[in-house]
Amino acid sequence: MSAAEDTLADGLLLAYYGDDFTGSTDAMEAMTAAGVPTVLFLQPPTPEALQRFPGVRCVGLAGSSRGRSPEWMAAHLPQAFASLKALGAPILHYKVCSTFDSSPAIGSIGCAIEIGLQHMGGDWSPTVVGAPRLRRYQVFGHLFAAVDGVGYRLDRHPTMLRHPVTPMGESDLRRHLAAQTPRRTGLVDMVQLKVGDAQAQLTVCRQAEAGAPIVFIDVMDDETLLEAGRLVWTQRGGGLFSASSSGLSYALTAYWRSQGWLPANAGLPAATPVPMIAAVSGSCSPVSAGQIRWARAHGFATERLDIAACLLPDRREAELQRLLAQAGSALSAGRSALVFSAEGPDDPAVQAFDQHAARAGLSRTEAARAVGACLAEIMRRLLDQHPLQRVVVAGGDSSGEVASVLGIEALTVLARVTPGAPLCRAWSANPRRDGLELILKGGQMGGEAFYGQALQGG
Template sequence: MSPNDDHQPAPLPEGLLLAYYGDDFTGSTDAMEAMTAAGVPTVLFLAPPTPEALQRFPGVRCVGLAGSSRGRSPEWMRAELPQAFASLKALGAPILHYKVCSTFDSSPSLGSIGCAIEIGLQHMGGHWSPTVVGAPRLRRYQVFGHLFAAVDGVGYRLDRHPTMSRHPVTPMGESDLRRHLAAQTPRRMGLVDMVQLKSGDAHAQLTACRQPEADEAGATSPQAEAPIVFIDVLDEDTLLEAGRLVWRQRGQGLFSASSSGLCYALTAYWRSEGWLPAHTALPETQPVSQIAAVSGSCSPVSAAQIRWARAHGFATERLAVAACLQPARREAELQRVLAQAGQALSAGRSALVFSAEGPDDPEVLAFDQHAAQAGLSRTEAARCVGACLAEVMKRLLDQHPLRRIVVAGGDSSGEVASVLGLDALTVLARLTPGAPLCRAWSTHPQRDGLEVVLKGGQMGGESFYGQALHGG
């Protein structure tokens, strides 16, 4: 603890400790896993929770709301996020977390994290807005404000990352997160770096960051009153210190746009104070006889996982993107894919339907052309593909009452959860970091209790689908 931090620690308060909005569905389950695994009972809702809905989960200490803002415009965010943030603030948690991807990919026109921060601060207030992005468990590291991510044991600065630097929608051309976010919001920013965290100077640096800037006339602007402060996370020590700083300086409430690194940081600090069990563990995923999966991800990680599934007995079937985008051809394409996947499931095999196999897939390279021919924007076309994959999964489950399903890709996950009529998710078991096995809660008896894995494109190893099937 910094010698300048005179706030004495107190036991965790009663009630909710954290409420969060996930900017996509896969990221929402990532945050839920981080809290649940640390011993903080957590439930993820798919619509703003009501008091009646919360009564179904007694003892819950963290509540999430899965959203889709990562693929939305600032105009959509300004129309939709205020209601979502207001519903979460009303729950009374001291920290309102806007959960973003651990690669922080966003832009001024799509998934603007800066826009979300402005809206969140209007609702939550607070003297500063911390941002914690690094998460060592997910192989994400922030050092002196720059974000790094590891792939196959090799660390890359994000603007040189083999996937994120060439992301088809929001490519990351800047690894300094302050510079990246400055294109999305004019709000003043600061940094508590790893050296300050390790030397005990974090509180003093935060105090300096929070000092309002004055103009030539000596007046301060509202934009200067609550700065955005990035906090480096390199290892478990800096993770704990980041959690200490945020929790001890939360004041009457904070809004934070962060990855699940914030969840890992807070729980690390709470554990260090003895407020959470020193050792907790989620159960192992148990095997099932077969699964159905759909993938809308175009990352190379997802491509390797599809190839592994194909080589290990899965029936893999490509969904033709061009046909999905044309209303006159869509139903015939859905029927074709359903016939192939359904035949495999009837024979006792597992089935995987995908729309892309890596960033160099011809369907990915021709995506803009397909969208233009269909008279759709890139965003509209992407949502249409996700909706088709969701319809495939719905019809497969209607015909084959499976126990477990897997969805890869944030947009696809949101569409699937919506079309299946799921109300909430809780973590059932661990599978791979950032993508746990979840239990679905639904008023539809045939969906209630369904086991669901929502996987981001960068999550999991090559044999991920084998883990989802065989467990362990």
């Protein structure tokens, strides 16, 4: 396609697979807030399922590949990508975290790109990671993230440097990805975007050798964001596969808006208040720890999950019953409840996690999923016992477990709460779950008073 088009054609504009559930809702928020009707499915969508959502322009599929091996990806991603490609969107987006954390053994973005290119084709594969709204910035190929107003190169980021599964030891994303795929990489940097040389540089990247290259595109501000979107959309050809953060969604919609194809001020309404919420947190980030402390200091009943007990079959049920009694008592009294598995990376439960897993005969990955399953079961039983309107889940793995056990088929965005963690509406064949309000929050998302925002809206 050329830049001569004067409108957005009918039909789907983009289809995406989210490598975890919180990231999937992040991408859905970016598109919906820009005026692009979006629906997120929990199973591969069919044309029949789409009929329930007339006018949809973007379709997502929530997945769990961020915590999976390349062998798992090879077994599961082909079907997921094929189902999304069949919907006919010109761009197939593999949505990754805006911190790009991954490794050759776990959550390999390189492996996903190889599989995606087999299905979608294209003569290049753009990668847009920077997302200024989420305080993520890519400059000359290096990724930076801000925490509490302080910017860090990702290999010096206080959380990502110490991530328990995929720590980031390299901020140059080309070098980082080179450990995951032999495919050559290129870069369109922020200077080339600002002076108008982006398309010429892309041509150089394409012609260097045979085979579709992976081309990173710097994004550091609104200007480079828009130019990244322009480059991807006008050079999409007959179709593209892109492994990108929600920065791709923000970039494309910025370009479409600049052309007058989207409303200038779409946005999302603010979430309204509710009397109380139930929340579970499986995140061990310092951001989540600060949010738990805030909730405790502001009237939430906060209860810690005993990880050692939840990993042992003969102790699991007793631990669930204890937490249900404590959280249920708070909800019955009109008080919000939060059950958490860790309070930051220095929590003793995190330090002893490998020992707990070994004692239970589980690998680290299996143990992490078992913790998520316990939190999901707590949420399911709380909802069975209390007619809650709104619930919150913190942590990507935990969000996936909760959404699955509740029998949710799809999600749409209702309102804004904090960037990257919108208020969603559940769609389910179960009338007790249909219409439930959920917020699925990644560990790095939100400010200290996040749970207050989730409760009070505004």
